Amino acid sequence: MKAACHSLSVAALGLNALEAQFAERNFAATFVRLIGVIMNVRGRVIVTGIGKSGIVARKMTATLTSTGTPAIFLHPADAGHGDLGMVTPDDVVLMLSHSGESTELGPIIQYCKRFAIPLLGMTAQAHSTVATAADICMLMPDVPEACPNSLAPTTSTTVQMAFGDAMAIALMEMRGFSADDFHKFHPNGRLGAQLIKVRELMAKGDDIPSVQEEASLLDATIEMTRARLGGTAIVDRDGRLIGAFTDGDLRRTVTGKQNLTEAVGRFMTPTPLAVGPEELAQEALHLMHERNVMLLFVCDKGKLIGAVHMHDLLNAGVA
Template sequence: MSTVSNIVPFKSGGHIVETACRSLAVAASGLNALEAQFAERDFAGAFLRLIGLIMNVRGRLIVTGIGKSGIVARKMTATLTSTGTPAIFLHPADAGHGDLGMVTPADLVLMLSHSGESTELGPIIQYCKRFAIPLAAMTAQSNSTIAQAADISILMPPVQEACPNSLAPTTSTTVQMAFGDALAVSLMEMRGFSADDFHKFHPNGRLGAQLVKVRELMASGDDIPKVRGDATLLEATIEMTRGRLGGTAIVDNHERLIGAFTDGDLRRTLTAKQNLTESIGQFMTVTPLSVGPDELASEALRRMHDSSVMLFFVCEDERLIGAVHMHDLLEAGVA
């Protein structure tokens, strides 16, 4: 038997879509209100002080919250950690059972509570005061216990919840989440956090693959198929077969790339019944496409598609240092 006391009659599809759009409009109004807060001198000043504290903290940023604010705090922690700010999430329920021991005077505590009166946060506030640990608060109530206890108080704008009963945290948590992202992005810019740094924290999965550089996937050393400019067509063909990359580089005496010979070139040459003892210089492509070792593999793959080629030679300061095949990029998950 259903536990719902009042069963609402089935509404039309159009009505349901209107409800969904209305909730999004309410959420958007909350985000607009948050953006407007940054134009307020006190809010902007508190935000800048928080940025300064986080940048200068010797330990970690401890993010905490209970209920829906706790879920937002977890997400905020994950975003900060992956973008260069050492952060951990502290569950208030566990704090009073030993986990307060992870908080040190070198840390900074950031506490999320929409009402500012979550009793579960009390032990953390007391601990911060006892051991002089800096405390920052994110709350919508300026006169709340948490706001009054904090060294820095970030006051969220008053917003209307999208819930028809104005009870379920909806818009308020959306605003909290957006503020967390704004905080993380601001810290990224302050730290000069680059794509290289991002890759260090995201080595696996599709995201990591998009940040891999050519240097990490290229063949190098003896695995690079190459011959000198005075090699014969036969020698180039043998070297291309040995390399198993579908082509060979042609280099001068200083290892500079001067040409390329691919299996497509070989097919066209054999169709014309050329003498295999002739110089490869007659058959090579004299303007071969190349790529730098520090170029993103995803960009190299895009260039391969645009140029309809399967193989790039890798050059640094005009010298041949590697070769990368499209299959190597695809096998590594680059897309």
């Protein structure tokens, strides 16, 4: 337990040291230059590293790619066996190495110099090969490792990972990367489901149950049965939503022995709940739970354009 807590404490010190680096003028200016180069690259960010730095580089690649910055991982061991061909003059190389002296990185450095490909470095050693070769070098804090022998990469990789996330977030903000953009790159799984818009799940066109307020109770019942959404919208002659008539309303009406030829407008719920098409499905579901309803109508400037049932949201994985 003591060793575990110590490792967390050392990791925290490493992150604090990285945060302090951003307060230094030279480091901050270098970071701004690095972001500018990545923002303006016409191709991709080629991220590379060996050992534990390589594992961090893979994660960094995935984060960049999923947040709007095209990136690809290049394994140094494969680079000298043909994979350098994936690097084009339109790309930029981001090289991770805590020591800055990993021999496996040599061929990539030589390739970048030969073909004038921008090389961005991340290392903790200011006078290392990587730092010297890089066009822009982010000097990471030289923090102690958490392991008892100060050898196994622990704190250093934590700092690398945190810097990669900070870089990705900065690029996201520069690009104006929105939740909608994020959903485009994450269409599957629970995360994607929470970013679905109402317009993606709602019934449209002829699938929307609707009648005018002059329609009879029988006509409204037939429309509800056809659409199978548990209710129907009541609209005026301009297609504007003015009310709703649900299964519950029908049961209460039948219990009261009303004549089914009477106008449904007399028994509708006026000004029913409605949402816009760009509303997150998650927010629509929360509204349904709060107001204890199963059906929401979707309107654009007051006009009915869709309907969404709670079951549709749940079946899509919205929660």
